Amino acid sequence: MKTILPFLFLFFCGLSYSQTTITGSVVDDNSQPIPGANILILGTSTGTVTDFDGQFTITYNQNPPFSVQASSVGFETVTVEVTTTNQTINFVLKEGTSLDEVVISASRTPERIFESPVTVERLGLKEIKNTASAEFYDGLENLKGVDVNTNSLTFKSVNTRGFATFANTRFMQLVDGMDNATPTLNFPLGNLLGMIETDVQSVELLPGASSALYGANAFNGILFMRSKNPFDHEGISVYYKQGVTSQEAAGNNEYKDFGIRAAHKFSNKFAGKINFSYLRGTDWAANDTRGKNRNNTFINNDNSTRENNIDYDGVNIYGDLVSTNIKTVANRLVELGRLPNPALANLVPSVNVSRTGYAESDLTDYNAESIKSDWGLYFRPWEDDFEIQYVGKIGSGSTIYQGSNRYRIENFFLQQHKLEIKNKNFFVRGYLTADNAGDSYDMVFTGVNVNRQWKSDEQWFGEYTGAFITGTLAGLNGNEAHANARQVADTGRFEPGTPEFINALNKVTSDPDILTGSQLKSESKIYHGDANYNFSHLTDFAEIQVGGSVRQYVLNSSGSIYTDRLNEIKYSEHGLYTQIQKKFLEDDRLKLTASLRYDKSELFDPFFSPRISLGYNIGENENHNIRASFQTGFRNPDTQALYIGFNVGPIVLLGSALDNPERFTRTISGDQISTAGKAIIGSNSLTYDGSGAYNNSFTRSSVVAFAASQNPADLQIANPGLVKPEQVSSFEIGYRGKIDKIIIDFSTYYNQYKDFIATTDVVNPLYGDVQLTQRLPNNIPVAVAALANSDVQAFRAYTNSTADVSSYGAAIGVSTKIFGGFDLDMNYTYAKLDFDREANPNFQTNFNTPEHKAKASFGNTDLFKNFGFNVAWRWSDNYVWEASFATGEVPAFHVMDAQINYRVPSLKSTFKAGATNLFGDEYFTAVGTGLIGSMYYLSWTINN
Template sequence: MKTFLKLFVMLFCVASFAQTTVKGKVTDDTGQPLPGANIIIVGTTTGTSSDFDGNYVLTTDRNPPFTIQISYTGFEMQTKEITSNAETVDFSMKEGNELDEVVISASRTPERIFESPVTVERFGLKEIKNTASIDFYDGLENLKGVDINTNSLTFKSINTRGFATFANTRFMQLVDGMDNSAPALNFPLGNLLGMTETDVNSVELLPGAASALYGANAFNGILFMRSKSPFDVQGISGYVKRGITSQEAAGDNPYTDLGIRMAYKFSDKFAAKVNFGYLKGTDWAATNRTDRFIPGRTRADLDYDGINVYGDEVATNIRAAAGGLGIVPDVVVSRTGYDERDLTNYNAESIKADWGLYFRPWANDFEIQYVGKVGSGNTIYQGANRYNIKGFFLQQHKLEIRNDNFFVRGYVTEDKAGDSYDMVFTGININRAWKSDEQWFGEYINTYVGASLSGATDEQAHAAARAQAETGRLIPGTPEFQSTFNRITNDPDLSTGSRFQDNSKIYHGDANYNLGHLIDFAEIQVGGSYRQYRLNSFGTIYTDVDGPIDYSEVGVYTQIQKSLELSDAVELKLTGSLRYDKSELFDGFFSPRLSAGFTVNDNHNFRASYQTGFRNPTTQDLYIGLDVGRAVLVGGAPDNPARYVDTYGLSPTGTAITGQTSIDFTGEGAYNNSFFASSVQDFAASQNPADLAIANSNLAQPEQVTSYEVGYRGKLGDFIVDGSVYYNQYQDFLANETVISPFYGDVQLQQTLPNGVPLAVAAIANGDFQAYQTYTNSDADVNSYGAAVQVSTKIFNGFDLSANYTYAKLDFDTEENPDFRTNFNTPEHKTKVSFGNTNLFENFGFNVSWRWSDNYLWQASFGDGEVPSYNVLDAQINYRVPSLKSTFKAGATNLLQDEYFTAFGTGFIGSQYYLSWTINNL
């Protein structure tokens, strides 16, 4: 026993002796502590971070000598050699500039942003902590070249370089390597499955085509969000924000946002973390009663369709409905709708959590990760209609193996629609619940005829007709209305209800290997990805009535990067990338990228790139089959149009012609027997069949882009300058066409009635047709070009000042292509300015940001309209209390209270006022 104890003590002493401890403090050059600085042992992944007071303790089993390296965003990197155990090493960090920051996204390898071969934006810890926006995600709007379209309080869509709706399928968003797009929608729901603010390590944004490295969805830009590793940043941190949202339409309402991060490093081999976030508020109310198509119309007009009024989409020509009775005027009359605010409570809510287990079996850079994420919430989404996203649930699970040279990961993303519903069809079917369309229009016509025969004027007869037809109307706020509302929003059949269902999934795997440690000639990377879609909306979104729809995509790529030192002061960095992608539905595509970076005196970098990208049609482009009232959305996959089948009643004349009272009609007519909708409108005005133009949309094919870009990034005296100019050429541009397919007759007008009238013309005249929105490619030339520049400096001995300007222009002949919608949806001119000081006096800082946007035309399936120019001022002040490890902030967004909107049909964006308390956020 004594021998055992002696051996134990000896081993304990050896183990104790093998432990080397280094401690110290990290401050800036004014003596202020820098929390969250990274300290690592050079050549390893062993490290730690400084605490809220700047103190750190680093323990390792290595014996001195070895070198430690310290880095902090916005400061120059430092290294020091450790020569003995129990050494105290303090660091006084010298402030650097934006050129010293390190990015990973541009080349899939760490490099100074100064040397990036393409344009890249970075939003680091300093910017996150000092943003004047209400959270880090909103703060991205202050980056040059970035648009954030506000769908609702909890759903914002990020985009770069135009061509985006809220269903932004041209822009990819990655969180720790995972695409967090919702499978059913094929685009991310803002930050619903994103990150809790205290866990954000860095955010990088790569505008423009990035398909060469990141595949089909990285077509117009990509956002990278990386979280903090529990090996590097331990402890408990959190924040709470309380305030109000203020909007003229909705009033003042409470707002709460809180989050917590817990991370613990159990040993050099194992660490774990958990994050939780919760947000609750009242959404921006949409109360626009302007007519969707003809501004100036009101409910006093017979055919009125209010932008945020639902149910009035149902309309008919009352003379045609009366069988051509001459006393009935040849006019279109619409039913009376319900305001959007009667169909939703505008509850905005987000609950999300994530957790991760991290294992380093050999206590080096080899790591095995399991990460899980869940998110649920309520928000408003505007697509073809306005949707109340209620209880939407999204989850991801990832398994990844990686080290400094490679990674292999696989993850699954699953969504569930919860109790979400279509507000337009809610209004339509509440109307139909208390009185069918046939009865309503029948009462309208009979009352009009009776009033006219009694000597009433046309205006009086119409007023009497609507009053009679409206008898029995359900009144919002009554138990009868609420009971009907509940029934309809729980019914997935759009002929009687408005709920949509979904339980779709994406299975994704990708891998990358950097051969730089094996090859001296150049840095070479190879990689690939595989994705499997499983669409399962039970027939409420997609044409999957008979069961889920499955299809897959695969891609492989390689990149070579070589730096050439031309002289002591001049370096040339060349990068070439090539990717091949193949969807099982289409032919494969190659996406090359070439770039060159020319560095002079380590202060000036000139870059030029040739990039290509491609985009496979999205899940909705391919397999949607959705009646949105004004039209049926029918996807352009080869097998999809035939999958959409509906039964339509025919007019009396149509019945006489066909011998049928109804017809089963598929979506094939949209692609092989249709007229352009604009030409049908021309025909309605002229009654000349020659005005009818054949559409017959092509089935969807992949879209391609070729992008040319030049840029400069460097230091000119006291100013940091970053600018770029680009030109994009699109081929087979994917967008929508609105077409009309007659229920009988051919659009070539070869089939005629005995009197010589073409059958298709008779069908149009009789109202025997269906409007479709097709998903197709344009033969027209679609190009865009633009520029962006930012200048930043320090003034008045410590104040940060930056300003940027963005220019974007669509090059497309709309007059020659009136039925093709590019959805460019971005202002031609944008300007943003930021001014602040992180240490105005001890522990006190502030930041003010202002942005201005030019007016622009918004185009989307919900509607088109002008977005007026606007300017927004955000501001915050903050105070650090080191003894509490806390930062207190008071802030306001849209401080000028000038309400604005970024898209046609949404609610006006008001102001937000808040106080926040952040604890131990390193």
């Protein structure tokens, strides 16, 4: 015992001295604290981050000596050796360059943006905190090569390299590895249900085709948002924003945004966090009263109004979609015996007349709301980088979405649940995404069916035609007779705000039957799993990764959107990929990255997506990097292109999965079929499905031509093919480098598309064949008789274009410091569609991108002690916006955003005052949306 005791004493002494506590601070070269800087014991996973004052404390269970490293995005990394216990270290970090920032998205592995094999844009903590936009997500507008189209106040659609739509199925948005797209819509609703500002660690944007690593939807680009891990970022952070939105159409309205983040590391094994945010404001009101051309969606240039156009269809007027030829009405009144003197029908001209509609503002309150919450439990069983995560997210929101029609998204609900196991070499994750359309509704059909709640179309047009005849007999001229007819037919119409109107509105918006209501119903799901393993720790030859993913879609809209009236629709897809990165030559100046992915959807043949890139560092100090890459991408037709069966009024949107056309069935009877048609088919009712869109249809443009000429030779057979995956081949050359104090990032690309997914408008005669072989006794083709009798169904069919579609462009960004400490960033983007419109007049590419864009920002984070500012300006050239809802020109615009901020270290707070669209010149980025006004706000952020 006497021998053992001294050894035990020495052992416990050793234990007591093996705990080393280090304290200190991290500041920049202006002595300003750097919150959120990373502190790491080199060679270990032990680390922490600095608090709001730049202070830190870290405990390590070893005796000195060892090294501690301090790093922060935008600053040079500093390493200090610890030589004594309880040592105090004060790091001073010099501001670095954006080329030193680390990105993950380009190769699924950490690497300097300087050596990224492809173009990458990044928003770090510094840029997020200093953005002149009201929200970090809006700050993406200032990145080069990026288009942000404003649908509404809380729904903005991010896109790169052309082909922008609000239903942007070409672009992917990932939040902590989870696809943020809603299962029903198959695209993300901006940041409506995304992340809150205080939990954002970084935002990376990868333009261009990325299918080789990320699969089918990574076609035009990917947005990556990463949140803060509670092991590294503890504490409570809060922000509050109060402001005013100002728009001529909607006036001045209150805007408020509140968010809180709470994170705690309970031990070296357990940590957790929870986030909550609430935003409320008023959407940009849409009040475009210009008329649309009935034969397509182009805006008329004749100043069409209800007063001067009897067949008026206003852009943001709903209900006037319903239009009928009153000569046909007069003839039917004669057939039914309701017009006692048949000769009176001769007084009625063969012209179309539309019902009187309601303004969009009559059908929505424009409340914009976003409620988001997420939580996470994190477990490190061995107190190292091996981590098990459970993350849950829920969100509910109200906004406006513009697709084929304008939709009020009301109380839309989305939830995601993820389980992930990972360390620095691998991850395995699985997650569920489920949505619920809530109280959402189609505003166009709301106007149509509120009208029908008051008076049926048959009654309204009958009264209109009768009043026109009466007015003509009384000596009124044509314009006067039409004005009198509308006044008579509209007598007793439900006026907005009256109890009758409100009751009809509530009834219609809670009814999912498109013939009588406008509610959108859906409770769809996506099940997704993916995994990745990096073998770099096992071999020095190269960095090799392998991975894969699997996904299942479950569509359930009860027939209101998809053809799932009888049962839900399920289908799945999976993929496998590998990537190798290898450095060559002296100093590893040459870097080769090669990737290959295999994907298979149960609905289509498999695809291989290769990518190869070379990067070479030039110069004695390797300050210049040139890169060249060949990338491929593909996208499977989205859920709507496959299984939609949605009536939007004059046309039915019809997906073309192999079994979908026959799933869309309708039965019509009574006055829905002409008297002549009933005689031809020998029945008072007729049942048809969507297969005629693909195997018995004329092009819509040729039917319009036939209506004018009455010459069957003008008719052209459509019969489009079923949709299949679209492919793109992309060539890119780029340069990144530092010349003195100027950083330059340049890229240029050329994209060539194959089997471009598009829609085509066709007309299916409900009897007769489009080959015109079936004839009536008088030798008139049966299908021509169907057209003449208006016994047809128009479809917008999803298919692939045989047209040659290419695009090319370039982007350059320049950043530097001037006058000492002022940040100046400028960028320019060029984008061009290479497409022969004259040879393909009926094909819309929806390129929807300005040819020229320019952006600049100017600011200083420390103009004087604790005070900073930033000003951001952007300009867009004019361009044509093509969409199924409306097509027209978007005029050129320029926008200025600005903010000033003041930090109060004693309160751990930052106060900011800002304004977006500072000069108040209202503009729009897509035809049919509300004009974008100004926002003025104050914000208070604590401990972030």
